[in-house]
Amino acid sequence: GQNIDQPTEMTATEGAIVQINCTYQTSGFNGLFWYQQHAGEAPTFLSYNVLDGLEEKGRFSSFLSRSKGYSYLLLKELQMKDSASYLCAVRDPDSGSARQLTFGSGTQLTVLP
C-alpha cells in the first residue's frame, strides 16, 4: 500500500524561507513529485526526484532521501502568490505501464505580508 504524510497547514512571511516536509511509506518507489495547486485550479508540476539529493529550480528546491522515505520542498524568497496547496506524490513501480501517482492530502501554505 501507499501512505503519504505531509502537514495540513503552514504559515510563513513574505520574503522568508519555508520547508514543507513529506514522508512516505510505500510498497515500492519510483520517483517523488511536488505539485502546486491554487484554490479552484489544477495542480501544476514543480519538481521530480528519483535519486537522493537536492534538485534546485529557481526559488524552489526539492530534496529526497529514499532510505528515510522523506522529502521536502524548500521555497525561498516567499511571495504572496506562493500561497497555495503543495501536493507530494509518489509513483508506484508496481503500476507498470500505468505509472500511477499516489498523492498526499496537500499542505496549505499561507504567505502573510
Added chain:
Amino acid sequence: SQTIHQWPATLVQPVGSPLSLECTVEGTSNPNLYWYRQAAGRGLQLLFYSVGIGQISSEVPQNLSASRPQDRQFILSSKKLLLSDSGFYLCAWMDRAPEAFFGQGTRLTVV
C-alpha cells in the same frame, strides 16, 4: 506543444441525472490518461486510468465509469449521480516524461 482541454469548468446537476465529462489532449500520441477526484481540502484520488484506446482500469468501486473512444479522448460518465459524487474532477495525461499534466478541472455539485 502539448495541451489538455477539460470541460465544462463547473456543473450543477440534480441527484439521479446522468453525467458526461470530456477531456482531450493535443500534441502527443498514445498518452496515459487519468481521471482524479478531489474532495474539498483533500488530496487527489485516482478513479480511472487508461494506457490505450478502449483500455480502462478502475481504481475504486463507484458510481462512475470511463471510456476512451479515441487515442486522445477520455470521458467520465455516470448514469445516475449521487450526492457523494460532488467534487473537483481532474483529467491528467502522461507520456514519456515522468510528470503528469492536469486539465483545468470540473467542479461538480450534485444537488
